[in-house]
Structure formats: C-alpha cells, structure tokens
Amino acid sequence: MPDAGHALALAAPRGLAVSRPVQLHIRRTGRWADYRVEVREGASVLEALEEAWRLDHSLLFRHSCHHGSCGTCGMRINGREALACLTPVAQAARGGRPVRLEPLRNFPLLGDLLVETQQVAAGIEAVGLPIVRDADRPDGHPAEGSPPEQYENCIECGLCVSACPVVGSDRQFTGPAVLAAGGRVAEERRAPDGLAAMTQVSGEHGVWRCHGAFECSEVCPAEVDPAALILGLRGGVFRRSMAGGRK
Amino acid sequence: MGARGRLDGMNGRVKSAPYVIVIGAGSTGAAIAHDLTQRGIRVEVIDRGGVASGTTGHNQGQLHSGARYAASDPESARECMAENRILRKIMSGGLEWNGGLFVGWTEEHMAYLRTFLDACGTCGIPAREISSTETLRLEPRLNARILAAVEVPDAVFDPYRFCLSFLATAQQAGALLRTFTEVVDLDPSQGRVTVECHRTGKRENLGADLVVNATGPWTGRVAALAGARVDVEASAGVCVTVGERVSNRVLNVLAPPADGDIIVPLRRTSILGTTSWPVADPDGIPVPDDHIEEILDMAESMVPGVRASGLRGVMASARPLLVLPGAGGRAASRKFSCIDHAPEGVDGLISIVGGKTTTARAMAEKAADLVCARFGWTAECRTQDMPLLSPRLGVSL
Amino acid sequence: MWFRAEGSVGRWGFMLHRLTGLALSLYLGVHLVLLNQLRAGPGAWDAFVRLMRSPLILALDALLLGAAAFHGFNGLRLTLLGLGWAVRWQKVMLWASVVLAAACTVWVGARMICG
Numbered sequence: 001m002p003d004a005g006h007a008l009a010l011a012a013p014r015g016l017a018v019s020r021p022v023q024l025h026i027r028r029t030g031r032w033a034d035y036r037v038e039v040r041e042g043a044s045v046l047e048a049l050e051e052a053w054r055l056d057h058s059l060l061f062r063h064s065c066h067h068g069s070c071g072t073c074g075m076r077i078n079g080r081e082a083l084a085c086l087t088p089v090a091q092a093a094r095g096g097r098p099v100r101l102e103p104l105r106n107f108p109l110l111g112d113l114l115v116e117t118q119q120v121a122a123g124i125e126a127v128g129l130p131i132v133r134d135a136d137r138p139d140g141h142p143a144e145g146s147p148p149e150q151y152e153n154c155i156e157c158g159l160c161v162s163a164c165p166v167v168g169s170d171r172q173f174t175g176p177a178v179l180a181a182g183g184r185v186a187e188e189r190r191a192p193d194g195l196a197a198m199t200q201v202s203g204e205h206g207v208w209r210c211h212g213a214f215e216c217s218e219v220c221p222a223e224v225d226p227a228a229l230i231l232g233l234r235g236g237v238f239r240r241s242m243a244g245g246r247k
Numbered sequence: 248m249g250a251r252g253r254l255d256g257m258n259g260r261v262k263s264a265p266y267v268i269v270i271g272a273g274s275t276g277a278a279i280a281h282d283l284t285q286r287g288i289r290v291e292v293i294d295r296g297g298v299a300s301g302t303t304g305h306n307q308g309q310l311h312s313g314a315r316y317a318a319s320d321p322e323s324a325r326e327c328m329a330e331n332r333i334l335r336k337i338m339s340g341g342l343e344w345n346g347g348l349f350v351g352w353t354e355e356h357m358a359y360l361r362t363f364l365d366a367c368g369t370c371g372i373p374a375r376e377i378s379s380t381e382t383l384r385l386e387p388r389l390n391a392r393i394l395a396a397v398e399v400p401d402a403v404f405d406p407y408r409f410c411l412s413f414l415a416t417a418q419q420a421g422a423l424l425r426t427f428t429e430v431v432d433l434d435p436s437q438g439r440v441t442v443e444c445h446r447t448g449k450r451e452n453l454g455a456d457l458v459v460n461a462t463g464p465w466t467g468r469v470a471a472l473a474g475a476r477v478d479v480e481a482s483a484g485v486c487v488t489v490g491e492r493v494s495n496r497v498l499n500v501l502a503p504p505a506d507g508d509i510i511v512p513l514r515r516t517s518i519l520g521t522t523s524w525p526v527a528d529p530d531g532i533p534v535p536d537d538h539i540e541e542i543l544d545m546a547e548s549m550v551p552g553v554r555a556s557g558l559r560g561v562m563a564s565a566r567p568l569l570v571l572p573g574a575g576g577r578a579a580s581r582k583f584s585c586i587d588h589a590p591e592g593v594d595g596l597i598s599i600v601g602g603k604t605t606t607a608r609a610m611a612e613k614a615a616d617l618v619c620a621r622f623g624w625t626a627e628c629r630t631q632d633m634p635l636l637s638p639r640l641g642v643s644l
Numbered sequence: 645m646w647f648r649a650e651g652s653v654g655r656w657g658f659m660l661h662r663l664t665g666l667a668l669s670l671y672l673g674v675h676l677v678l679l680n681q682l683r684a685g686p687g688a689w690d691a692f693v694r695l696m697r698s699p700l701i702l703a704l705d706a707l708l709l710g711a712a713a714f715h716g717f718n719g720l721r722l723t724l725l726g727l728g729w730a731v732r733w734q735k736v737m738l739w740a741s742v743v744l745a746a747a748c749t750v751w752v753g754a755r756m757i758c759g
Contacts (some may be wrong), residue, residue: 043534051531056483057443064297064299066305109447118262129339136515148345151343153515222514222515
C-alpha cells in the first residue's frame, strides 16, 4: 500500500467504466410508470431514480444525503420498506427484473413516492427526545471530562411506521417511531423527564397496542431496534404500575 | 396574484414589508430565509426538489474550526472560527461537538506541524498539540504509527437537519416554503417568477419585490433565465460512507489540504472524503470508482481497518466555486460573493455564489444586508445570537 | 388492514396469531352449539359421535390442536415480550412456537388416525 502521506491530487475520473441498465416500475399518483435508465455498477436504487428524474422532473421523491443519515428517501422497494440510497440496484433488480417502487404506507400521500412524514418528527420532539445523545463509544474526552456525543440514531425515516401491521389497523396508534423515542427518553441521561415520556406513551393507543410483530426492527436502517425499546418501555411501565399499586 | 410591498422610500412609513422569493432550500437559502424573516421581511423559499436535495445534502458534515485553511487561506480560516463559535451558541444541542484532530505519521507531516500551529495561532484558532500516546488513548482506531496530533474545535453537523433548523425557525416567524416547485422563467425587474409546481402539475406566476438566487452550482443557470450572468464553476467531489463509527472526533491529515484527507463521524457511520474535479453539469455527476478506491486507501492509512467496515453509501455532488481569474479547482476561493445584477441591467435579482455550509449564516447576513440596502430597509441582523429551533419542527417540507 | 401477504417472519407470526385466535373463538362457539346435541338423547348422540370420529373430522381436529398449540406457545412468547423479557430471543421463540405446534399437530394427528 503506498504511503498516503503525500498530498493526493486525483485526476478527473475516467468516466463510467461499466454501466448496467435497470428498469424502474414506479407507482405514481393513480397509475404505474416505467423508466429505463443506465447506472454505474454498484449504484443504489436512489441513483437510478435520479436518472429517471433527469428524464422527468415531475417525478416526486425526496433525497438529500445519499448515505442513510437524512432518512428522506424511504419507500417500498419490491414491496419491502427500505431507504433507496442504501439499496443496491444489483440486489433490487436481481435477475434483471424491474425494480418496483411504491410510497410508504400509513402516511398521507402527497404524490408519486412523496408522503408526509412530519408527524413522526413532531411526535418524537413532543415526547422530549434530545437530538444529541451520549456516544456509544465512550473514549476519553480530555477537555470537560464529559463523554463524547453523537446524534440520536433515529433518522425519522418512517420505515417502521410503514411496516407496522398495527399502524395499518389502528389509526390512533402512536406508532413505533414515537414509542421507540419514548423508550430512549426513559433511558437517556440527557433527556429531561423520563417519567413524563413514560406516561405519555403508556395510554391505550401507546405501548399496550404493540403486538410484537417486530417488523419495525426488521426494516430500521439506523440500528434503533424500536421493538426492543417499545417492549422494554412496556416492561418499565408495567413494573412501575405494579410498584405503584402496592402503595 | 403577487405580493408586492409598497415602500414610501423610508423605513417606518412602509405600508407592508417587502416580499422576497429565495430560490434554493439548501444551507444558503435556509440561512437567508431565517435572516430576512428576522429583519421583518416576508420570505418565500422555493426549490425544484425537497429540502437540501442539492449540494448541501451531500456535504461531508465537517463544521470547520478553520484550522484546515489557516495556512493557505487565513481569511477563510478566521471566518470559519467566528462562525464555529456562533453556531455552537445558536445550534447548541444540534451538533456532534467532539472536536477534531490533525494527525501526522510521516516526516513530512511533522515538518508541517510548526507551520500549522503558527497559522492556527495567527488566525485565533485554539490548537493544542498532544502526544502520540494521548492521541491513541483518545482515538484508539488511529494508526499506531501516529507521531503527534493537534486538537482543534472542529465539530460535526447533519447537513439536512442543519437546513431544517434554519427553515423551521424561519417558518415559525412566518416564512413560506414550497418544495418541488421549479423555476422555469424569471423576470425580476417585473417582479415575476414563473414556476412549474410539480405537485399539481401547474404553471404559476409568483410575484416578488426581489429574488434571491441561492442555488449553489446551478446559480449560473438560474441567473441566465433572467438574462443575468454569474461565473460559477461546478467542482464535483465524492465522499464515501462506511458502516462503522471509527472515531468520535473529526480526523484530518496534518498536511496542506488534499484529497481524501478527512474522516467525519456521524451517528454510527464514518464519512470519508473528499476529492475535486470540474464538471460541466451539476446534475448527473458520474461517480468515479478510482476516486472511491483512493479515498478508501487514504482513510485506511489513517485508520487501519476502516475498509472492512463495509461501504454504506457513495455521494457525489458539485460545490459552487467562484471563478477567480487564473485559479481553479482547490485553489479557487471558497469565499463567497453577493452579486446585485442591477448594474448589468437585471434589476431585482441578487445571486449568492460560493462559500461553505460552515459559513452559511455569515453569507446570509451579507446577503440580507444587500437586500435591505436595496429596499432602504433598516434592520439589524440578529441571527448571531438567536437560538435556532429544533429541526424536527419544520412543516410541510 | 392487518392481513397482507408480505413482510418478514414477524409479520406472518402476528397474522397467524390473529388468525388462530379467530379460528379458536369461532370453534368455541361451534363447539358449544354442537354440545347441544346431548339434548337429543343417547341414540342421536352416538350417531353424532360416530360422525365426529370420521378421518376428515379427526384431521381437522388435529389442525385445530395445532392452531391452539401455536396460539398458546406464541401467547407465552408474547406475554414474556410484553413485559420486556427475553426480547433478544424473540425470533427463536417464534420459530419454536411454529415448530412445537407443528410437532403437536403431527403427533396427535398420527395417534388419532392410527390409534
């Protein structure tokens, strides 16, 4: 391996060495539309979608970071919730089949692949989850002696809400994203009021409505494991109420 | 239709505040929307896509202390440090604030150490030299051959949420946001912005007293719709994200700025980057495999084993660089410019070119000063002290 | 709508639990109605019991047992999970419920048909 200590100046890239064709079968408002595009080897479904957008600016979808940190490109790819930027075309179009794209379920549809997910962010804010938490790798931090910090894992993408079978059948269910945030508030050092959060999420349409399908944790792209948080929260609420009952 | 303000020429007797349309919902547009709204101006932000769907979204996320530019561009460095302090105040609780390290493991790096420390000192950037032992204690994944490191107050921001914070604050104060609304024609001197609203499929004419063009590498194209000219070079760059948080601090190579010399932690990932090469079209930038390999190699020399963390994503986008005579690529200034197009015959249009997200608020301040001067509107900038709202409070994005 | 032919094993487990719950509830109703046959006297009752011992009905009985077994084992799993215990083993427990229920079905079914 060359010693990369010298200043590295890279030449302009040689261009697309290998490209592959892919067909996108997209659920647009009230109809299906097909696009054939060319993408580089190793491209994500989002890159293919952007190629389609270059042909048709009216195609509605969100994207921002392209590496699974903004949470905006959530959709159903071949029937399964995923972030388009983290799904390789090679996997989604296996065997040359067209890639089927549909908007997330359980959210108001704004058009094509665009849904309104604001209530997830608003709900997480209302339950009091701080934006930044203690980092999960507590190495030494000399200056103030306080542990290093990182953004909350949850990127508010809404995949969990779309995948949850209970959200599908109970409109009032708080939903896995907000309940998981409640679980985090209950355990997070930096969160102001764990008890208030627990009270908020333990109502009839809160933690008790979870049926343990675990789809939320299956689809979560950000290592939140909402199911574990929700069931942990439930255990905590249960133990609290048992203790309270004894008084 | 249209929302034209009517001015009596003097502030205080204004019948209604000026109406400004900001094109671009990236970091520049979001910061400008916030500043103008704080000064009492009515703002509508429009973007052809969603929030931060252009260059800002692909930002590597390093909130500069300015140390990187201390030796090569002291003016930029000072500006970064000033904004670093301000953002720490106004965006507190919304950044990963763990500092940064400039690490050296070769003779060349060690030779640069003195220059680097002196330059940071001159620019007023707190820089502390630490031993290799302590460095490895702080960041155990670093190359064991590290000889020395310098600690600086770098931080990490989530670029999408950076924009959302500014926009949420502006929205709460009355600014409007219309995403998926693409400008197809501009006649600023008549106060007309013609858009194609992709959500409804309809064309509309929006009225404005002034248009602010904050579209990054697309600035030239948008200005051209109005018959105005802006020379902006689209300088593309690639970043590679791996699926593991290998450090808590931003890791930089102790050397003059070069390709692939930064590792930025973000949540449970690490973003490696970046490169630069000129492109003609900021849409559809080819992602070069050779750049990906070189970035991974460089990162591997800083943090052995980072390759094995697994590729999570690759992002390529174009920075907007001001074209200065003679310079290009990395040498082109990362400063910004606010251009009033009135002198060239296009009245009612201001373009903002260049800069970096770290200094978005400062850019917005200068731009808002220019907008206010244009209207004879006396209002002080308040954004340096005003805490921003949580990014989760944005509406109808 | 909770019933969709998609998703991973967790979703199928959820749907199966609901379906078996529905099936068992319906069966309970049917069972109580059929027990009314007792009022028809010993002769009619014996005829009814002979019908209930036909291979088809016995096979259905075995299936019903399987449904009850799954619902019972999975119910235990859900009780544990609902209190926040053994969450790490949730998938293992789900597959165990399926396997145990299948084993019950086969074992009891074989005994009923052969014995």
